[in-house]
Amino acid sequence: MGSKKININILLSFLLLLTFMLQPALASNEALIEDYQIQIFTEPDPLVAGKEATIISKILRSKNLLPVKNGQVYLSIENNFRAVKSNDRDFKNLSEYKEAIEADEFGNYELRTIFKKAGPYNIKVTIKGLEGKTLNEPLTAVFAIRVKASVSSGFKLLFFLFTVLIITLIGVYLIYSGNRIPPVKSSSFNLLEIEWLKGLLQSKYIQPVFQIPLLAAFIILLILAF
Numbered sequence: 001m002g003s004k005k006i007n008i009n010i011l012l013s014f015l016l017l018l019t020f021m022l023q024p025a026l027a028s029n030e031a032l033i034e035d036y037q038i039q040i041f042t043e044p045d046p047l048v049a050g051k052e053a054t055i056i057s058k059i060l061r062s063k064n065l066l067p068v069k070n071g072q073v074y075l076s077i078e079n080n081f082r083a084v085k086s087n088d089r090d091f092k093n094l095s096e097y098k099e100a101i102e103a104d105e106f107g108n109y110e111l112r113t114i115f116k117k118a119g120p121y122n123i124k125v126t127i128k129g130l131e132g133k134t135l136n137e138p139l140t141a142v143f144a145i146r147v148k149a150s151v152s153s154g155f156k157l158l159f160f161l162f163t164v165l166i167i168t169l170i171g172v173y174l175i176y177s178g179n180r181i182p183p184v185k186s187s188s189f190n191l192l193e194i195e196w197l198k199g200l201l202q203s204k205y206i207q208p209v210f211q212i213p214l215l216a217a218f219i220i221l222l223i224l225a226f
Contacts, residue, residue: 029143029144029145031141031143032062033139033140033141034139035061035062035063036059036060036061036062036068036127036130036139037059037060037061037062037065038057038058038059038125038127038139038141039057039058039059039060040055040056040057040058040123040125040141040143040145041055041056041057041058042054042055042056042145043056046146046147046148047115047145047146047147047148048115048147048148048149048150049115049116049117049118049147049148049149049150050114050115050116050150051114051115051150052112052113052114053112053113053114053115054110054111054112055075055077055100055110055111055112055113055123056103056108056109056110057073057075057100057108057109057110057111057125058106058107058108058109059071059073059107059109059127059130060107067105067106067107067108068107068130068131069102069105069107069131070102070130070131070132071102071107071109071127071129071130071131072099072127072128072129072130072134073099073100073102073109073125073126073127073128074097074098074099074100074125074126074127074128075097075098075100075111075123075124075125075126076096076097076098076123076124076126077096077113077115077121077122077123077124078096078121078122078124079117079119079120079121079122097124097126098111098113099111100125115147117147118147118148118149118150119146119147120144120145120146120147121144121145121146121147122142122143122144122145123142123143123144123145124140124141124142124143125140125141125142125143126138126139126140127139127140160222163222
Protein backbone atom coordinates (compact mmCIF):
# COMPACT_ATOMS: atom_id res chain seq x y z
CA MET A 1 0.00 0.00 0.00
CA GLY A 2 2.83 2.38 0.90
CA SER A 3 4.55 1.68 -2.44
CA LYS A 4 1.39 2.64 -4.37
CA LYS A 5 1.09 5.92 -2.47
CA ILE A 6 4.72 6.80 -3.20
CA ASN A 7 4.37 6.06 -6.91
CA ILE A 8 1.16 8.12 -7.15
CA ASN A 9 2.83 11.08 -5.45
CA ILE A 10 5.81 10.87 -7.79
CA LEU A 11 3.51 10.86 -10.82
CA LEU A 12 1.42 13.79 -9.55
CA SER A 13 4.52 15.83 -8.72
CA PHE A 14 5.96 15.20 -12.17
CA LEU A 15 2.74 16.25 -13.91
CA LEU A 16 2.60 19.42 -11.82
CA LEU A 17 6.18 20.32 -12.67
CA LEU A 18 5.68 19.56 -16.34
CA THR A 19 2.59 21.78 -16.46
CA PHE A 20 4.52 24.58 -14.74
CA MET A 21 7.58 24.42 -16.97
CA LEU A 22 6.19 23.59 -20.40
CA GLN A 23 4.11 26.44 -21.72
CA PRO A 24 2.28 26.65 -25.05
CA ALA A 25 4.11 28.39 -27.88
CA LEU A 26 2.81 31.07 -30.22
CA ALA A 27 1.20 34.43 -29.49
CA SER A 28 0.07 36.56 -32.41
CA ASN A 29 -0.74 40.09 -33.60
CA GLU A 30 -2.08 41.13 -36.96
CA ALA A 31 -2.31 44.18 -39.21
CA LEU A 32 -4.12 45.03 -42.46
CA ILE A 33 -2.07 46.74 -45.16
CA GLU A 34 -3.74 47.39 -48.51
CA ASP A 35 -5.04 44.00 -49.70
CA TYR A 36 -3.01 41.89 -47.30
CA GLN A 37 -3.32 40.69 -43.74
CA ILE A 38 0.01 40.36 -41.93
CA GLN A 39 0.25 38.30 -38.76
CA ILE A 40 3.25 37.99 -36.49
CA PHE A 41 3.87 34.96 -34.28
CA THR A 42 6.60 34.37 -31.73
CA GLU A 43 7.78 30.97 -30.67
CA PRO A 44 8.08 30.22 -27.82
CA ASP A 45 5.66 32.42 -25.92
CA PRO A 46 6.69 34.15 -23.79
CA LEU A 47 10.00 35.03 -25.38
CA VAL A 48 13.00 34.68 -23.07
CA ALA A 49 16.22 36.67 -23.28
CA GLY A 50 19.30 34.67 -24.21
CA LYS A 51 17.36 31.80 -25.82
CA GLU A 52 16.79 31.13 -29.50
CA ALA A 53 13.41 32.31 -30.76
CA THR A 54 11.54 32.11 -34.04
CA ILE A 55 9.71 35.11 -35.46
CA ILE A 56 7.01 33.97 -37.90
CA SER A 57 5.35 36.40 -40.29
CA LYS A 58 2.21 35.05 -41.92
CA ILE A 59 0.89 36.83 -45.01
CA LEU A 60 -2.69 36.30 -46.22
CA ARG A 61 -4.99 37.99 -48.69
CA SER A 62 -7.49 40.02 -46.70
CA LYS A 63 -10.47 39.11 -48.95
CA ASN A 64 -10.31 35.32 -48.86
CA LEU A 65 -7.52 34.70 -46.31
CA LEU A 66 -5.55 32.63 -48.81
CA PRO A 67 -1.81 32.41 -48.13
CA VAL A 68 0.57 34.52 -50.19
CA LYS A 69 3.62 32.59 -51.42
CA ASN A 70 6.94 33.43 -53.10
CA GLY A 71 7.37 36.63 -51.11
CA GLN A 72 10.40 38.74 -50.28
CA VAL A 73 9.90 39.39 -46.56
CA TYR A 74 12.37 41.13 -44.28
CA LEU A 75 12.25 41.66 -40.53
CA SER A 76 13.89 44.24 -38.31
CA ILE A 77 14.08 43.82 -34.54
CA GLU A 78 14.44 47.06 -32.60
CA ASN A 79 14.38 47.89 -28.93
CA ASN A 80 11.39 50.08 -28.09
CA PHE A 81 13.62 52.65 -26.39
CA ARG A 82 15.75 53.22 -29.49
CA ALA A 83 14.60 55.99 -31.79
CA VAL A 84 13.90 54.90 -35.35
CA LYS A 85 15.54 57.28 -37.80
CA SER A 86 15.41 55.13 -40.95
CA ASN A 87 13.01 55.73 -43.80
CA ASP A 88 11.34 52.45 -44.76
CA ARG A 89 10.85 53.58 -48.34
CA ASP A 90 14.60 53.75 -48.78
CA PHE A 91 14.72 50.04 -48.08
CA LYS A 92 17.98 49.30 -49.88
CA ASN A 93 19.91 51.39 -47.34
CA LEU A 94 18.55 49.60 -44.29
CA SER A 95 21.24 47.22 -43.03
CA GLU A 96 19.35 46.11 -39.90
CA TYR A 97 16.82 44.07 -41.87
CA LYS A 98 17.19 40.31 -42.17
CA GLU A 99 15.42 38.14 -44.71
CA ALA A 100 12.68 35.84 -43.42
CA ILE A 101 12.76 32.45 -45.14
CA GLU A 102 9.54 31.03 -46.57
CA ALA A 103 8.86 28.02 -44.34
CA ASP A 104 5.90 26.35 -46.05
CA GLU A 105 3.08 26.83 -48.54
CA PHE A 106 0.79 28.47 -45.98
CA GLY A 107 2.30 31.95 -46.19
CA ASN A 108 4.65 31.58 -43.22
CA TYR A 109 8.04 33.34 -43.32
CA GLU A 110 10.43 32.59 -40.46
CA LEU A 111 13.45 34.27 -38.92
CA ARG A 112 15.46 32.73 -36.08
CA THR A 113 17.14 35.08 -33.67
CA ILE A 114 18.24 35.54 -30.05
CA PHE A 115 17.09 38.46 -27.91
CA LYS A 116 20.08 39.45 -25.79
CA LYS A 117 18.16 41.65 -23.34
CA ALA A 118 14.73 41.59 -21.74
CA GLY A 119 12.23 44.35 -22.39
CA PRO A 120 9.89 45.71 -25.07
CA TYR A 121 10.77 45.37 -28.75
CA ASN A 122 9.35 46.42 -32.09
CA ILE A 123 9.23 43.86 -34.89
CA LYS A 124 9.11 45.63 -38.27
CA VAL A 125 7.89 43.49 -41.15
CA THR A 126 8.77 44.85 -44.57
CA ILE A 127 7.47 43.13 -47.70
CA LYS A 128 9.53 43.89 -50.79
CA GLY A 129 7.77 41.50 -53.14
CA LEU A 130 4.94 38.97 -53.28
CA GLU A 131 4.20 36.01 -55.54
CA GLY A 132 7.41 36.57 -57.44
CA LYS A 133 6.67 40.25 -58.21
CA THR A 134 8.57 43.20 -56.77
CA LEU A 135 6.41 45.91 -55.22
CA ASN A 136 6.90 49.54 -56.20
CA GLU A 137 6.89 50.54 -52.55
CA PRO A 138 7.57 48.05 -49.74
CA LEU A 139 4.71 47.29 -47.36
CA THR A 140 5.64 47.79 -43.72
CA ALA A 141 3.93 46.82 -40.46
CA VAL A 142 5.22 47.25 -36.92
CA PHE A 143 4.38 44.89 -34.05
CA ALA A 144 5.15 45.31 -30.35
CA ILE A 145 6.39 42.35 -28.33
CA ARG A 146 7.98 41.83 -24.92
CA VAL A 147 10.91 39.61 -23.94
CA LYS A 148 11.15 38.19 -20.43
CA ALA A 149 14.33 37.84 -18.42
CA SER A 150 15.77 34.33 -18.32
CA VAL A 151 15.71 32.25 -15.14
CA SER A 152 19.22 31.32 -14.05
CA SER A 153 20.30 27.69 -14.24
CA GLY A 154 21.26 27.85 -10.57
CA PHE A 155 17.68 28.59 -9.58
CA LYS A 156 16.44 25.70 -11.74
CA LEU A 157 18.91 23.33 -10.08
CA LEU A 158 17.85 24.44 -6.59
CA PHE A 159 14.21 24.04 -7.54
CA PHE A 160 14.90 20.55 -8.87
CA LEU A 161 16.78 19.48 -5.72
CA PHE A 162 14.09 20.96 -3.49
CA THR A 163 11.40 19.05 -5.40
CA VAL A 164 13.30 15.77 -5.10
CA LEU A 165 13.77 16.40 -1.36
CA ILE A 166 10.05 17.05 -0.84
CA ILE A 167 9.10 13.89 -2.74
CA THR A 168 11.59 11.86 -0.70
CA LEU A 169 10.25 13.23 2.60
CA ILE A 170 6.68 12.46 1.56
CA GLY A 171 7.70 8.90 0.65
CA VAL A 172 9.50 8.37 3.97
CA TYR A 173 6.50 9.70 5.88
CA LEU A 174 4.08 7.41 4.02
CA ILE A 175 6.26 4.37 4.67
CA TYR A 176 6.65 5.27 8.34
CA SER A 177 2.94 5.95 8.87
CA GLY A 178 2.01 2.79 6.95
CA ASN A 179 4.14 0.64 9.25
CA ARG A 180 2.36 2.03 12.30
CA ILE A 181 -1.13 1.05 11.09
CA PRO A 182 -2.16 -2.23 12.81
CA PRO A 183 -3.37 -5.01 10.53
CA VAL A 184 -7.13 -5.24 10.13
CA LYS A 185 -8.70 -8.62 10.81
CA SER A 186 -11.12 -9.69 8.16
CA SER A 187 -13.13 -12.81 7.46
CA SER A 188 -12.90 -12.29 3.70
CA PHE A 189 -10.47 -14.11 1.44
CA ASN A 190 -6.90 -12.88 1.90
CA LEU A 191 -4.55 -13.06 -1.06
CA LEU A 192 -1.61 -13.22 1.34
CA GLU A 193 -2.73 -16.72 2.27
CA ILE A 194 -1.22 -17.82 -1.06
CA GLU A 195 2.35 -18.64 -0.09
CA TRP A 196 4.15 -17.69 -3.30
CA LEU A 197 2.23 -14.41 -3.62
CA LYS A 198 2.88 -13.58 0.02
CA GLY A 199 6.57 -14.23 -0.43
CA LEU A 200 6.68 -12.03 -3.52
CA LEU A 201 4.88 -9.08 -1.92
CA GLN A 202 6.89 -9.28 1.30
CA SER A 203 10.20 -9.40 -0.54
CA LYS A 204 12.52 -6.49 0.22
CA TYR A 205 13.23 -6.13 -3.52
CA ILE A 206 9.63 -5.56 -4.64
CA GLN A 207 9.59 -1.81 -3.94
CA PRO A 208 12.94 -0.97 -5.60
CA VAL A 209 11.90 -2.93 -8.70
CA PHE A 210 9.09 -0.40 -9.29
CA GLN A 211 10.51 2.71 -7.65
CA ILE A 212 13.97 2.84 -9.26
CA PRO A 213 12.75 2.78 -12.91
CA LEU A 214 10.04 5.34 -12.11
CA LEU A 215 12.54 7.60 -10.36
CA ALA A 216 15.00 7.31 -13.26
CA ALA A 217 12.27 8.13 -15.79
CA PHE A 218 11.11 11.04 -13.64
CA ILE A 219 14.63 12.53 -13.44
CA ILE A 220 15.24 12.13 -17.19
CA LEU A 221 11.93 13.77 -18.15
CA LEU A 222 12.49 16.55 -15.63
CA ILE A 223 15.92 17.31 -17.10
CA LEU A 224 14.45 17.33 -20.62
CA ALA A 225 11.70 19.67 -19.47
CA PHE A 226 14.26 22.11 -18.04
